[in-house]
Amino acid sequence: MTVTRFAPSPNGPLHLGHAYSAIAAHDLAKARGGRFLLRIEDIDGARSRSELAEAFRADLEWLGLEWEEVPAQSTRLAAYAAAAERLRAEGLLYPCRCTRAEIAEAAREMGPDGPVYPGTCRDAAFDPQDPAAWRLDVAEALRRTGTLAWFDERAGEQQARPELGGDVVLVRKDAETPASYHLAVTIDDAADGVTLVTRGMDLFPATHVHRLLQALLGLPVPAWHHHPLLLDETGQKLAKRRGSPSLADRRLAGEDGRTLANSLRQGRLPSGITLGEGLDTPA
Structure with missing residues (x-):
């Protein structure tokens, strides 16, 4: 059975790039009769905020996605x-x-x-x-x-x-954030039974490290699906730290989330947003 996941960190609101990634993971799982998981990656010290995790759930529901929630990183x-x-x-x-x-x-x-x-x-x-x-x-x-x-x-x-x-x-040296992304996500995906790791192209290089950790720790090896990124007017990926417009703002303004989700599926992007280059499936 195909098991995918969406694993946001509650250190800032979700934006369109997150929506695109969540929809990709959701749809791949559902099309194959599988499971789509939500995991909150909340070990970013004082920057992790529980109210943002609650907003994430509201955002996913607004987009029309269905998920199963698994234990947050702070439990592991x-x-x-x-x-x-x-x-x-x-x-x-x-x-x-x-x-x-x-x-x-x-x-x-x-x-x-x-x-x-x-x-x-x-x-x-x-x-x-x-x-x-x-x-x-x-x-x-x-x-x-x-x-x-x-x-x-x-x-x-x-x-x-x-x-x-x-x-x-x-x-990490910082006791508030004890494990790096590489170690935590590798252990989490194994613990959650993820069989298809769906995430953006920016994390493609990290997969080389994760594959090594899986071998060292005797963990199962999933397949991966790295999708293209959504880019802003300057050609940079959408990011929390650059203040990309949030899904919560759109949701609270009364925009229809399911319509937005279907537009993203069909490649109809809001003004100023483009889809970056991805990787072609080999012949």
Whole structure:
């Protein structure tokens, strides 16, 4: 059975890009007689707000979507800690105290998410009492797993290349946000039985890391479906931090959510919004 999910973080209102992603995941599951899940990713410290999660539910209902809600991330902190401890015990994590500015200055190459961490702390001595983030030693991890592959419904078979992003952080220094996106979402998708991870093209590079974590932690491997992004007038993806118009504003203004959802399905986008380039399904 196909199981998809929509997993927003309650640190800002949903916008049209979220609607497009939720509709894509919903429709793929429903067309295949499967299940569409809602998971609230609420471990972003003080930025996570319960009232926004409630607004998300109202937005999805307004769009005419039907879902099953699964436990929020805040209920799974012990699972994240156990996974991190397992990787640490296996010698696959190392502490890092570098700041973003220091990484940007020392980086020798750029990866999908910016400057690639140059491994400054990989062999450094440290005091276990000092606060630190914990990074995955990707080269050592790949030495143990060997070559890995994953499948995207639009792009076809992929070879996992997690080294392109460097040694990513799995455990954050900030105790309010204990697990990184990479670690939390990989564990969550396995726990929720997700079989088709549907999300935007901006997260395509992250999948290489998630495939590696699945191999290291002995987790099931889903398929992926990375859809194009909605872009604003400047060609940038819609984003909370840039104040993209919210679904809640549209809903409270009396707009018909089901009509909006059908327009998005048919590619009829509001003025000023365009659909970015995606990946073609291979012949």
